Amino acid sequence: MAETLTATALTLKDIAREAGVSLATVDRVLHNRPGVRPDTVRRVKEAIARNSFQPHVAAAELARGRARRFAFVMPSGPNPFMQQIEAYLGEMAAWLSARRLHVEMIATDVFDAPVLASSLEALSGGYDGVAVVALDHPIVRAAINDLVDAGTKVVTLVSDVPSSRRHHYVGIDNIAAGRTAGALVGRLVGQRSGKVAIVAGSQGLRDHAERIFGFNQVMTAEFPDLDVLPVLEGRDEDDRSEQLLTRLLGEHADIVGLYNVGAGTQGVAKALSDAGRHDVVFVGHDVTALTRRLLLQGLMDAAISQNPGHEARAAVRVLLALARGEPILSEQEKIRIDIVMRDNLP
Template structure:
């Protein structure tokens, strides 16, 4: 028989009510008493019955996915997976919701985060640029007792849910170099914003491989599109006009629909190796049409399920199973879709 809370209370020399307060992180318990309970947990091998503990809460866990107001097909796929989880999460006493923020106005986004209350939300998974305003808002949320994890856009915090973006960029660099087969020339790198840490990390990984192993290739400074089709067309056309030796295109952002549409209009990928991120309807079609060469992907369903598991573990002060939460980098070509 595994030890019960009664056994734990006896081993720690405290009441059942005190054990309950310590296990649930409630206030009003002296530090010495908390240490005594934690020591007893280790000594008798106490393991909390999480199902019973959740039922004892008498309410479901409530987790919010904080997502950009503007987005495209990959963001839509993530929201679809969140809605999908909503239908099965109730059986596990977990409720999820989506909150959209204005990622282009960090002050406004921070105000939205500041209105979230621990009475309404237990934890959030946030996909947003790493700005001082959002970083401070997340810190204040944790002070209020709301658990937080960065989602897809890494903000250098424990529990990040997403692929290793530097490795993803390095993978793109390796594919680019291999596909070009020693052909020298210039590479255009394009993204929505360099404020996004995922794009920054991908660019660092991409540069590391190209600069080290393919000296005949030169990467231009990253072009920012801000997700605007007109700007995308302007910067891409200017780069192509200014450099007559462009041999490759690398679209680093999570949303490749606009760059692909613009590149199709300009016939920019013809005779050039093109690597993009995330499997969507647009990238699938571009692969089938031979317009792009490879897609580097992370599964949105795995992202959502992993975020929920990590947030619940944080709420219950449990250690996560790291191997279960590692998001794989997938390489897709037309032949393995």
């Protein structure tokens, strides 16, 4: 009836006795310090495994003395999504402080590869962990690898650099996000047939390109009656997005669906609204003050959300687990693709 999920608590001393060595040797093995014969290492590790020994996190943390320092390298300029991440980190202040963790925000131009790379290089040595919203570019990749080689734990945030040796990626699967958007547009359009517009920041951005790819995948395969128009590149700017979309709406009276891949939402909404096209199914990304309002008004139909709060906390937890050498709870740290409609607005 009652079943215990955890073992009884052993200490390093017990492991030392078990392995027939001294505490000092166990310590050397545990921290990969030199000067232990391979055979002895094996014996100690076996004793650890045999008893499924876990070092007491609290004791280890207390003993190491120094506080840990993490840096969050984020885009400069006003970006609501990033501001939310920052705000959520602020909410964790007490949590961080109780664990003697220091988190610093570092703003830089993450869209300029050399600038970003030098910002990263500048961090070397000073931090135990770095979370970075990274551009996928060779020079950035090299900077990340340098950090990793210097012993710093690195996680990419929101936008990944899969070719680098970063320890972890905290963000969504953008192809799946695009697919989800496609399915939503297609399903919500219903019986009608017509054209579907796409507004993106730039097809050069990895995440945007992936979303568009996923979106087209679904549209082609499942909604052949819907005709996807060429992508408008609004550069995530409101004005430009509005102009481009306004022109497109004028050219095509039969647009029934719209996928806004990135930011520039304000402009997209204005174009739709001014053209009186409230019937167009409008799917976009992220829950912000603006998209929340648009959803409630009914102008926007659904938002694909990646929960900035979760991303911020996951990044911190992953960096901490990496720094401590703990395993990562991958299920917990995986960022899910949330579909947000009016009635499940968080």
